Amino acid sequence: MEIKIIENVLKLNDEVAQQNRHQLREAGVTCINLIGSPGSGKTALLERTLEMLGSDLAVGVLAGDMATTRDANRLAAFTPHVVQINVGKSCHLDANQVRQGMNSLDLTALDLLIIENVGNLICPVGFDLGQDVKVGMFSATEGDDKPAKHPYLVLEAGLLLLNKIDLLPHVPFDVTRFREDVGSIREGIPLIELSAVTGDGLDVWCTWLRRLCNERPSTDKQPCCEPGAVL
Amino acid sequence: MHEAAIISQLHDQVVTSIRARMPDEGQEDPEPIGRLTTVHIRVGELEHLDDEVMNTVWKAYTMDTFLHGADLEIMTIPLSVACRQCAHEYVPEDPAILLCPQCHHIDPDVKQGTGIILHSIVIDEPVEETA
Numbered sequence: 001m002e003i004k005i006i007e008n009v010l011k012l013n014d015e016v017a018q019q020n021r022h023q024l025r026e027a028g029v030t031c032i033n034l035i036g037s038p039g040s041g042k043t044a045l046l047e048r049t050l051e052m053l054g055s056d057l058a059v060g061v062l063a064g065d066m067a068t069t070r071d072a073n074r075l076a077a078f079t080p081h082v083v084q085i086n087v088g089k090s091c092h093l094d095a096n097q098v099r100q101g102m103n104s105l106d107l108t109a110l111d112l113l114i115i116e117n118v119g120n121l122i123c124p125v126g127f128d129l130g131q132d133v134k135v136g137m138f139s140a141t142e143g144d145d146k147p148a149k150h151p152y153l154v155l156e157a158g159l160l161l162l163n164k165i166d167l168l169p170h171v172p173f174d175v176t177r178f179r180e181d182v183g184s185i186r187e188g189i190p191l192i193e194l195s196a197v198t199g200d201g202l203d204v205w206c207t208w209l210r211r212l213c214n215e216r217p218s219t220d221k222q223p224c225c226e227p228g229a230v231l
Numbered sequence: 232m233h234e235a236a237i238i239s240q241l242h243d244q245v246v247t248s249i250r251a252r253m254p255d256e257g258q259e260d261p262e263p264i265g266r267l268t269t270v271h272i273r274v275g276e277l278e279h280l281d282d283e284v285m286n287t288v289w290k291a292y293t294m295d296t297f298l299h300g301a302d303l304e305i306m307t308i309p310l311s312v313a314c315r316q317c318a319h320e321y322v323p324e325d326p327a328i329l330l331c332p333q334c335h336h337i338d339p340d341v342k343q344g345t346g347i348i349l350h351s352i353v354i355d356e357p358v359e360e361t362a
Contacts, residue, residue, distance in 0.1 A: 001265070002353045005248050009241050009272065009347040090236060122279060123233040126347075151327040152277055155341070184328055187337035 013127055017095035020102060020130025027107035029060075030213045031115065033129050035153060036137030037146070038119030041163040043071045044196040045137070045205075046116060050078035052206050057111040057213055062101040064093040064118045071116065081105055092123035095130060111213050121150040133158035133212065140164040140171055144178040147185060154185040159192065159208065166195040234280055237347060238288045244349050245270055245298060267301040269353040275345040276310040276326055310344030 008014060024031050036042050043063070050059055060081035063071040072084035083101045085093060098115060105113070115131060117124040125134070136157035138146050141164055147154050154160065160182060168175065175193075182191060192208065194201025245267070253264055270289075274280050282305045289303040313320045314331035315338040323329050329339040 001356050002351050003248070003252065004351045005349050006351075007244065007248075007349050009237060009244060009349050011244065012240065091233065092236065094236075123236060126233070126278060127236075148327055151329075152279060155277070155329075155339075184330060184337055186329075186339075 010127065013095045016099055017128035017130040020095055020099055021132075023102065024107065024113065024130060024132075025216070027110070028216060029107050029110045029113050030216055031113040031129075031131045031133075032209075032212070033115045033117060033124070033131035033134045034137060035117045035121065035124045035134060035157070036119065036161075036163075037121055037139070037142055040119070040137050040139040040142060041196050042116050042119070042137060043074055045161070045163060045194075046075055046114060047078060048196045048199065048202055049114075049206060049209070050075065052202055053209065056206075056210060058109055060105050060107075060110045060113045061116060062093075062098060062105075062113065063116045064097070066090075066118065081110060087118055090118070091120050092118050092127055093129060094127050098129045112209065121146065121153055125150075125153050125156050135159045135161060137161040137163060138178075140167045140173045143172075144174045145181070147178065148181040151185045154182060154189065157189065159190050161205070162191065162193045163196055165193050165200060166198045234284045234288050235292075237280060238285065238292050241270070241272065241289075241347075241349060242292055242296075242298065245352060248349070248352060249354075265354040265356040267298055267352060268355050269302045269304055270298075271304045271306070271350040271352070273306045273308050273346075273348040273350050275308045275343070275347070277341065277344045278347055280347070282307075306350070308344055308346065308348075311342045312339040312344075313342050314338060315340050 034042055046061060053059060059079055061075050061079065062083050062085055063075060064085045064087060065071055066088065067086055069084040072082045075082045083104045085097050085101050087093060087097065093115065115129055134157045136153045182189060192201055192204050194205055249267065285305060286303050293299050293301060309322065310326050311320065311322055312329055314334060314336060316336040317331060317334040319331055319333040321332055330337050
């Protein structure tokens, strides 16, 4: 006996993600899901970002890692609204873990929630967490072929970042090829090239964040910024 | 491992689907409706899931459960794209290169090739013994 079901395997995750999205929008909080490799500089970027935004925006961070509270400890120097989520053997955050993290935050005190996903360019892309925008992060030390090897992230992201541009003179990274590969997957996707160490490009990134928060969505289903429309 | 996370969700969904069809669902020890033999899923080409790894993880995950022994049958949903610039619909030769062969813009609207769908389950109905 064959029983037809026809259901999205990630249905349970997607339902919780939608609840997260609704709760965040009710509270007036914009949310981004930052996805990048281990060591691409996500936490360093967030440290500099929180420093630069200062009192402009009240920012909360959910930091996802397999183990330790090191990221949360680092970020706690810049904001009191930090929660570490340890995922154990899992390779990404899911919507339920984010929900639990959100429950530990006072959302009414926030303008922006940044979810720093577990370092991984593949698995986090497929899991909706309730964010408004996914931000894909690459870095100069990973090699220029990463967008071509991970096209799903480029297709899903509303913004791409290239970090560690201060190291470009010292590593074999062809920026032109990188940009061409990105463009061959998604023509017109916004790309910000920056360095969390020197601060180059951070003003553009922070302007993008401020603008995103000012364009808060009015419904649960529409993303508050269309890819390619912000920069 | 990406596949492990998907299989974990699939496992829970199959269990939920079977329990929902048990005549005495909700009771502590419901009557089985039969032996699960096959789970059919459809996986989009852009999901980057490896069939062999999926099957290995499925076997490992269902071991020692009442789903043990059920086969996982995976059908790939091929990628299909429509160009937002010229509306031309095409099937990219390489999923990483979505260049429109007609107008040469790269502005893809993915029509098909994403998602992971639990399509159906196959159950061997228990044969009632006759006296």
